[in-house]
Amino acid sequence: MKTLSIIIFVFAAFNVNAQDYITRNGNISIYSHTSMEDVKGNNNEVVSLLNSATGSFDFKVAIKSFHFAKQAMEDHFNDEDYMETDKYPKAGFSGKISDMAEVNFTKDGVYNVTVSGNLTVKDVTKPVSAKGTISIKNNKVSVQSTFTVKRKDYHVIGQSFVQSKLSDDIQITVNCDYDKR
Amino acid sequence: MLRKKIVLISVLSLLALHNFAQDVNLDSLLDAEMDKKNKSETQLTEGTFKTGRLVNSQTVETVQKGVLDFKISHRFSETDNGLYDMLGLDNAISIRIGGDYGLTNRLTIGGGRSSYEKEYDAFLKYRLLWQSSGKTSMPVSLTLLSSAMLQTLKPVSDSVKINTGERVSYAFQALLARKFNSNFSMQLMPTMVINNPSIRKDNSVPSKLLSVGVGARLKLSKRSGIIAEYYYQLPGYKLPGSYNALSFGYEIETGGHVFQFNISNSAGITERTAITETNNPFNLDNLHLGFNVSRVFSIKKAKDISQFTNSHATPVYDTAKFAVEKDKSPTQYTQGTFTTSRLINGHTVETTQRGVLDLKVTHRFGKLNSGFYNVFGLDQASMRIGADYGITNRLTIGGGRSAGGLVNPSLKEYDGFIKYKLLRQSTGEKNTPLTVTVLSSVMYNSLRETKEIGIKDPVNGGYYTDSSQTVKINNFDRFHFAYELLLARKFKGFSIQLMPTMVHYNIVPDASVPNDLFTVGAGVRIKLTQMSSLNLEYYYQLPGHKLPGTYNSFAVGYELETGGHVFQFQLTNSYGTTERTFLHETSGSWGNGDIHFGFNIARVFTIVKPKNIQ
Numbered sequence: 001m002k003t004l005s006i007i008i009f010v011f012a013a014f015n016v017n018a019q020d021y022i023t024r025n026g027n028i029s030i031y032s033h034t035s036m037e038d039v040k041g042n043n044n045e046v047v048s049l050l051n052s053a054t055g056s057f058d059f060k061v062a063i064k065s066f067h068f069a070k071q072a073m074e075d076h077f078n079d080e081d082y083m084e085t086d087k088y089p090k091a092g093f094s095g096k097i098s099d100m101a102e103v104n105f106t107k108d109g110v111y112n113v114t115v116s117g118n119l120t121v122k123d124v125t126k127p128v129s130a131k132g133t134i135s136i137k138n139n140k141v142s143v144q145s146t147f148t149v150k151r152k153d154y155h156v157i158g159q160s161f162v163q164s165k166l167s168d169d170i171q172i173t174v175n176c177d178y179d180k181r
Numbered sequence: 182m183l184r185k186k187i188v189l190i191s192v193l194s195l196l197a198l199h200n201f202a203q204d205v206n207l208d209s210l211l212d213a214e215m216d217k218k219n220k221s222e223t224q225l226t227e228g229t230f231k232t233g234r235l236v237n238s239q240t241v242e243t244v245q246k247g248v249l250d251f252k253i254s255h256r257f258s259e260t261d262n263g264l265y266d267m268l269g270l271d272n273a274i275s276i277r278i279g280g281d282y283g284l285t286n287r288l289t290i291g292g293g294r295s296s297y298e299k300e301y302d303a304f305l306k307y308r309l310l311w312q313s314s315g316k317t318s319m320p321v322s323l324t325l326l327s328s329a330m331l332q333t334l335k336p337v338s339d340s341v342k343i344n345t346g347e348r349v350s351y352a353f354q355a356l357l358a359r360k361f362n363s364n365f366s367m368q369l370m371p372t373m374v375i376n377n378p379s380i381r382k383d384n385s386v387p388s389k390l391l392s393v394g395v396g397a398r399l400k401l402s403k404r405s406g407i408i409a410e411y412y413y414q415l416p417g418y419k420l421p422g423s424y425n426a427l428s429f430g431y432e433i434e435t436g437g438h439v440f441q442f443n444i445s446n447s448a449g450i451t452e453r454t455a456i457t458e459t460n461n462p463f464n465l466d467n468l469h470l471g472f473n474v475s476r477v478f479s480i481k482k483a484k485d486i487s488q489f490t491n492s493h494a495t496p497v498y499d500t501a502k503f504a505v506e507k508d509k510s511p512t513q514y515t516q517g518t519f520t521t522s523r524l525i526n527g528h529t530v531e532t533t534q535r536g537v538l539d540l541k542v543t544h545r546f547g548k549l550n551s552g553f554y555n556v557f558g559l560d561q562a563s564m565r566i567g568a569d570y571g572i573t574n575r576l577t578i579g580g581g582r583s584a585g586g587l588v589n590p591s592l593k594e595y596d597g598f599i600k601y602k603l604l605r606q607s608t609g610e611k612n613t614p615l616t617v618t619v620l621s622s623v624m625y626n627s628l629r630e631t632k633e634i635g636i637k638d639p640v641n642g643g644y645y646t647d648s649s650q651t652v653k654i655n656n657f658d659r660f661h662f663a664y665e666l667l668l669a670r671k672f673k674g675f676s677i678q679l680m681p682t683m684v685h686y687n688i689v690p691d692a693s694v695p696n697d698l699f700t701v702g703a704g705v706r707i708k709l710t711q712m713s714s715l716n717l718e719y720y721y722q723l724p725g726h727k728l729p730g731t732y733n734s735f736a737v738g739y740e741l742e743t744g745g746h747v748f749q750f751q752l753t754n755s756y757g758t759t760e761r762t763f764l765h766e767t768s769g770s771w772g773n774g775d776i777h778f779g780f781n782i783a784r785v786f787t788i789v790k791p792k793n794i795q
Contacts, residue, residue, distance in 0.1 A: 024210070024214055034516075035516065035517070036516065036517055036711070037711060037712075038711075045214060045215075045218070047207050047210045047211045047214060048207070049207060058207055059207070060207035060208060060210070060211045061211070062211060062215055065215075070479075071245070072435075072743070076435075079403050079404075080403055090208070090211065092207065092208075159745070159787045162745070163534075164516045164517065
């Protein structure tokens with residue numbers, strides 16, 4: 001009897017966690033557009049956790065996993081005028097999906113949601129809110145969202161002569177396919 | 182009691198699991214993923230050296246596949262002539278123009294032409310071992326180099342016949358390097374040179390010349406470093422009278438460009454000339470200043486580039502949202518009417534940003550119609566080295582030194598200017614159709630009054646025919662002034678500029694013209710791609726404002742721009758790049774084929790950092 005209740009409890013605990021969705025190879029891209037130059041970076045090694053019960057939603061990325069079309073761009077991105085990757089190797093987001101009640105994880109469909117939370121880049125944490133979609137198809141969960149942040153908020157400055165080639169607003173696109181944990 | 186225990190256990194396990202679920206912690210999950218990736222892959226050590234050359238030596242570095250590394254190197258004459266020749270800077274005794282191309286990431290072919298002894302060279306370089314960590318660990322990089330050099334200097338007398346085989350030299354090197362940490366790299370270079378031209382001259386010299394070189398780089402900052410190289414020639418395997426070559430350099434790198442300044446006791450740039458034919462010891466009188474510029478161009482696009490243009494990174498910018506923002510914003514100033522502050526020879530409306538130094542190196546080679554032996558003029562160069570500095574975003578000061586070299590030996594000139602942007606083209610609340618900049622410059626002719634037959638008379642025009650003739654030039658007469666009004670507008674895809682100009686001569690070379698000479702210039706930039714454009718520039722000398730024997734200056738240029746660098750190639754009938762020389766003293770005519778090939782390199786350096794958060 002005692003053993004049984006332990007098993008039941010443990011099982012119940014696992015059950016709670018069945019509402020966690022995880023990815024180890026999510027995609028986040030960043031994009032800066034100016035009339036002079038477009039800069040695109042792509043990261044396919046994003047780890048993220050989504051809890052369908054609480055709506056909590058977290059991301060972590062390694063900065064050096066962002067790759068650019070040109071090696072020189074990538075070198076600049078990581079150097080001390082921009083991301084200072086040696087000093088700040090990771091960036092992260094921790095937030096909540098506000099309209100979680102609308103999303104039915106057992107039914108196929110595309111649900112519009114809003115996520116609010118804190119984005120931390122170069123040890124600067126600022127509140128961010130973004131609209132996006134959660135798509136459910138055959139028990140697969142994918143998340144898609146595009147929003148912009150101001151790079152100067154996160155002390156990403158760069159040399160003065162590149163200012164006209166780098167937009168102040170950086171567009172961030174999230175594209176992650178999740179598996180059940 | 183027992184029940185309590187069970188509850189406790191279950192609560193704990195629940196907590197633990199819950200914790201585990203929420204904090205798995207993404208941090209350690211990411212670390213684990215990165216770690217797994219690092220171990221499963223081999224990380225090749227990148228950037229043992231910044232480019233394929235130290236000062237004169239090759240390094241273990243090969244060029245990326247499909248990339249062309251264009252190289253221009255200069256060695257100036259010896260420093261012993263002092264300041265009059267600007268420590269040798271007025272005469273580039275050795276100019277090499279060449280390129281390295283990556284057939285694969287490990288195999289590079291390359292070649293070039295040096296004006297020193299009129300030499301062509303070609304080489305093949307293969308990276309046998311590549312320093313790495315991770316799955317495969319390799320402590321060093323090993324690159325094998327084989328090169329051939331063909332000297333094409335004409336024999337001293339016509340009766341001497343030299344077989345092509347006697348003009349060819351070969352060099353073989355094994356380059357062994359290790360990057361010890363991100364700041365320090367070192368390279369060992371056992372070398373064999375077969376120097377046929379020297380063997381021909383002197384049968385007693387050994388046919389195989391052996392030396393061991395050592396090179397190193399120490400980084401000073403992320404983008405700059407000092408480099409050094411030394412070759413020890415083995416006794417018995419060296420040319421009589423030759424010295425061991427020692428060179429030092431300072432290098433700066435950004436966005437596809439490497440700029441190296443160097444000082445060396447060798448004048449040559451290829452293995453034969455730099456390693457085995459250094460004629461002077463390393464002491465203060467015999468040094469050669471020099472620089473290497475290297476610029477990479479992607480010839481073949483990398484295959485995996487497609488991943489950067491996939492749907493994830495689709496630009497959503499040029500949409501209604503942006504249009505709305507544009508309406509809201511009070512005034513939008515037009516950026517980048519021109520790429521840099523010079524179009525080809527003349528100025529543009531652009532000023533340098535506050536706190537930024539824009540270093541300018543300009544070359545005009547000899548006339549294209551000077552024939553193949555002189556590689557259509559490439560063996561001679563007229564140059565200007567100078568800089569612009571932004572005091573504010575609208576106010577720029579600058580200056581430079583021009584030397585005519587063999588193209589026009591009578592050109593030795595200093596210049597200084599001040600430039601102010603009066604009006605900025607803008608849209609939005611404040612609508613300005615044009616950008617207007619005013620420029621005032623002063624030029625000082627520093628040519629000595631020595632007369633040499635065949636040299637152009639800087640004051641009276643014409644050429645000296647009598648070396649006994651001496652004319653004293655007053656300091657006052659050495660000054661020239663230029664005032665220019667620059668009006669420009671940027672349209673979609675192209676920019677147009679109009680520039681009425683006046684040049685004042687304190688003393689005019691010809692009595693038929695006034696001291697104030699007027700011209701009207703027009704320039705246009707047509708954008709070809711995001712980073713390149715075609716430039717045209719024409720200056721019309723008003724009737725009665727034209728020195729006899731001169732032509733209107735016309736130039737066609739192609740420019741390329743990336744991360745702080747602008748590279749311009751041009752064809753022009755002018756040999757000079759200051760207002761006096763190209764506006765009023767252009768002696769060449771397009772019709773006669775008196776066309777100079779040339780290039781401008783502009784490189785910006787941030788002197789005052791922009792404020793962190795505005």
